[in-house]
Amino acid sequence: MLQPKKFFRTPDGKLGVEWNDGSRGACSARDLRCACPCALCVDEHTGIKTLDDSSVPGDITLLKVQSVGRYAATLAFSDGHNSGIYPYDKLRELTVG
Amino acid sequence: MILDEKNILKALCAVQDPDLHKNIVELDFVQNLKIEGTKVSFDLRLTTPTCPIRDQFKDQCIAIVKSLGATEVNVTFTAKEGGSATGNSAAKAPQDSHIGEVAHVVAVASGKGGVGKSTVTANLAMALSLSGARVGILDADIYGPSMGLMFGIDKAPEVFEDNTIAPVEAKGGVSIVSMCMFADSDKATIWRGPMVSQMIQHFIHHVRWGKLDYLLVDFPPGTGDIQLTLTQNCPMSGAVVVTTPQEVALADCRKGIAMFDNVGVPVIGVVENMSYFICDQCNKPHYIFRQGGGESIAKKWGVPLIGKVPLEPAVADCGDAGTPAVLKYPNSESARVFMQVADAMVRTISVFDHENADTLKSYNYEFEQLPVESV
Numbered sequence: 001m002l003q004p005k006k007f008f009r010t011p012d013g014k015l016g017v018e019w020n021d022g023s024r025g026a027c028s029a030r031d032l033r034c035a036c037p038c039a040l041c042v043d044e045h046t047g048i049k050t051l052d053d054s055s056v057p058g059d060i061t062l063l064k065v066q067s068v069g070r071y072a073a074t075l076a077f078s079d080g081h082n083s084g085i086y087p088y089d090k091l092r093e094l095t096v097g
Numbered sequence: 098m099i100l101d102e103k104n105i106l107k108a109l110c111a112v113q114d115p116d117l118h119k120n121i122v123e124l125d126f127v128q129n130l131k132i133e134g135t136k137v138s139f140d141l142r143l144t145t146p147t148c149p150i151r152d153q154f155k156d157q158c159i160a161i162v163k164s165l166g167a168t169e170v171n172v173t174f175t176a177k178e179g180g181s182a183t184g185n186s187a188a189k190a191p192q193d194s195h196i197g198e199v200a201h202v203v204a205v206a207s208g209k210g211g212v213g214k215s216t217v218t219a220n221l222a223m224a225l226s227l228s229g230a231r232v233g234i235l236d237a238d239i240y241g242p243s244m245g246l247m248f249g250i251d252k253a254p255e256v257f258e259d260n261t262i263a264p265v266e267a268k269g270g271v272s273i274v275s276m277c278m279f280a281d282s283d284k285a286t287i288w289r290g291p292m293v294s295q296m297i298q299h300f301i302h303h304v305r306w307g308k309l310d311y312l313l314v315d316f317p318p319g320t321g322d323i324q325l326t327l328t329q330n331c332p333m334s335g336a337v338v339v340t341t342p343q344e345v346a347l348a349d350c351r352k353g354i355a356m357f358d359n360v361g362v363p364v365i366g367v368v369e370n371m372s373y374f375i376c377d378q379c380n381k382p383h384y385i386f387r388q389g390g391g392e393s394i395a396k397k398w399g400v401p402l403i404g405k406v407p408l409e410p411a412v413a414d415c416g417d418a419g420t421p422a423v424l425k426y427p428n429s430e431s432a433r434v435f436m437q438v439a440d441a442m443v444r445t446i447s448v449f450d451h452e453n454a455d456t457l458k459s460y461n462y463e464f465e466q467l468p469v470e471s472v
């Protein structure tokens with residue numbers, strides 16, 4: 001099962017993750033915010049993204065990273081948004097690709 | 098051969114843990130080794146205090162050290178403490194959550210209702226407790242709690258000023274919290290999802306379990322709101338999925354397994370309840386439902402079948418009478434199977450712990466405090 005081994009910051013302020021499959025990668029706060037899967041950012045029924053990327057500040061930063069059970073992390077951003085739950089497979093895709 | 102630390106440790110390498118496939122020295126089980134002349138003493142720090150093969154370890158260790166020339170060998174068991182540093186603290190948990198003192202939270206679930214989850218939970222808890230573990234049960238079935246009846250509990254838990262709850266200590270030293278302790282047994286709890294979620298979170302974070310080795314969570318049937326709240330709020334060590342042999346139950350059981358896969362909780366195994374009926378006249382097993390259901394699901398989903406619990410009238414009465422069968426009829430076939438399930442659970446969780454030793458289980462980081470590294 002995909003699990004994180006370590007979280008870190010890159011020198012340019014990205015969120016870095018080391019996974020238990022041996023991979024390592026990072027993703028910027030802005031890209032993470034734009035990929036938020038919560039019901040405020042993605043229509044629950046159609047799955048179509050409702051968040052307008054241009055409304056996300058360019059200098060947005062991450063404030064908190066917290067576990068949700070054993071399968072996901074929730075992220076709190078400097079724009080006050082904190083309702084996204086990022087399952088590990090999604091987070092791995094964002095950080096490692 | 099000289100009786101020194103090096104030689105003793107080298108010799109003890111011969112003792113293998115059959116589950117972790119490593120020897121006890123490599124696993125750092127041997128601690129506090131003391132040698133005084135020909136008297137040797139040490140601790141065996143096991144992954145769990147209820148390790149089913151601990152006596153086997155002890156006998157092997159004593160024989161080996163004696164063969165090196167020791168006249169007296171003392172082996173003491175200790176267990177890794179759960180909680181604090183690596184234990185549970187829930188996602189979005191309040192700072193004052195008490196779940197952190199619990200070493201392992203284990204879900205007992207099924208997709209379908211009526212397959213005997215609560216019976217399995219009660220007996221599994223009793224079996225674990227009898228083998229020396231500190232055990233609690235969180236009855237998460239808000240709409241249809243049954244732990245009160247199964248353990249014959251008639252008292253309400255103590256509620257403290259800070260709104261925390263002390264669990265009720267039931268038969269066999271099992272700590273229990275259940276909705277039945279808060280609601281009139283003849284009245285229905287008619288609540289919408291958010292109310293239930295709040296109650297569940299309250300049960301998870303604000304019950305003073307104290308130090309427990311295992312907290313079994315009796316899940317309500319289904320894969321909905323309550324199940325999601327539970328799996329999001331406490332990092333579960335694993336899940337035991339209960340089914341009956343019929344296809345109608347197996348179909349839902351598959352959904353239960355799939356749910357745990359989705360939320361990253363490893364499935365410890367499947368328990369097939371009501372596997373067959375043991376007649377009190379002829380003692381012959383009768384396969385009332387179908388045969389082989391548990392095996393087929395275990396094979397298809399790659400999860401082990403860890404027990405087939407028979408239907409026994411005397412044992413079935415135990416649930417209604419308020420004493421789990423494992424305690425009342427320890428020599429019954431059912432009790433034997435429940436002990437076997439407990440064994441399998443304890444061993445599998447040790448393996449999971451070992452495999453996941455270096456992954457993050459629960460965390461709450463301030464981004465600014467994360468270490469700076471390049472990719």
